[in-house]
Amino acid sequence: MRTTRYLQLAAVRFAAAIVVCAGLHAQTPAAPTNAEPPFRLSPGDTIDVRLFFNPELNESAQIRPDGYLSLHVAGEVLLAGKTVAEASTMLEDLYKKEIRTPRVLIQVRSYAARKIYITGEVLKPGLVNIAGPMTVLDAIGEAGGVKNTGDRKLAVLIRKGADGKPEGRKVALFIHGTMSPEASTQLRPFDVVMIPESRIARIDRWVDQHIRQLIPINASAGFTYLTQGSNAATIPIF
The missing domain is CATH 3.10.560.10 (Outer membrane lipoprotein wza domain like)
Incomplete structure (x- = not known):
């Protein structure tokens, strides 16, 4: 009898703990949705394309009005609208055709008129x-x-x-x-x-x-x- 009563009390406490945890979870504030968007490259931006292990291929160029950038090895690349990280990943994929281990770093030298x-x-x-x-x-x-x-x-x-x-x-x-x-x-x-x-x-x-x-x-x-x-x-x- 005592065992049955003990199990009932344990079940009640467990259920109460679940309710409390659920309430705390519901009150957790949602992540803000109005965060500032990441910077994206625009026509007119001038960027430095640097390769860590192949500095002889470093270039500096300006993104054209059509959004493309002309590079000696990678060719014509559409960079406007991409973040710096996205552009770096894209160029690394393109450079892999010519270089074994490309490591690309993009630095924005000057910005287009905003x-x-x-x-x-x-x-x-x-x-x-x-x-x-x-x-x-x-x-x-x-x-x-x-x-x-x-x-x-x-x-x-x-x-x-x-x-x-x-x-x-x-x-x-x-x-x-x-x-x-x-x-x-x-x-x-x-x-x-x-x-x-x-x-x-x-x-x-x-x-x-x-x-x-x-x-x-x-x-x-x-x-x-x-x-x-x-x-x-x-x-x-x-």
Whole structure:
């Protein structure tokens, strides 16, 4: 009898332990899905291709507008859109046809012109070159700051989504007079930052007026995602 009761208590405790563990697992925060994407090579980037064991084959070349790179041994290679690691692996596979143990290292010597566009209630709206890391607040500073008619607490950031369509979100710049963490959001090439008017009535209408009608699309093909697709009149703002 005592044995049966002991087994019942053990079973209850075991079941309770499973419930607790399941609860802890359910409360574990999911990995963030908005991580910055890895850097990818672009037309205009100049790279050094180095071979550890065959330095005589080292080359420096610029990725052409069509995305290809011309190398003496590997020939024509499409590198645009690939990460440095992906490009290195691809070149190693190509060099294996001529070299027994190729070990390839790619270094980016110079980057193609990368731009963002800032518009709205800023003193100097227009294209801004990204020479290095740039935040939303940095971009506003490059544009001369916010006008007296602009909202100094809010910006709207528009960037190309995973489906190739523009997506927008509000970015708080200051909260109770203190800079918001969102103001330090790192910008990506071809992002659009806009400063709305104070008390703007409809952001959607304002986006159409200040983005699609004013951006010089021919200045850089990277901004064409703003006008592509049948739903070009609407940009979701989150």
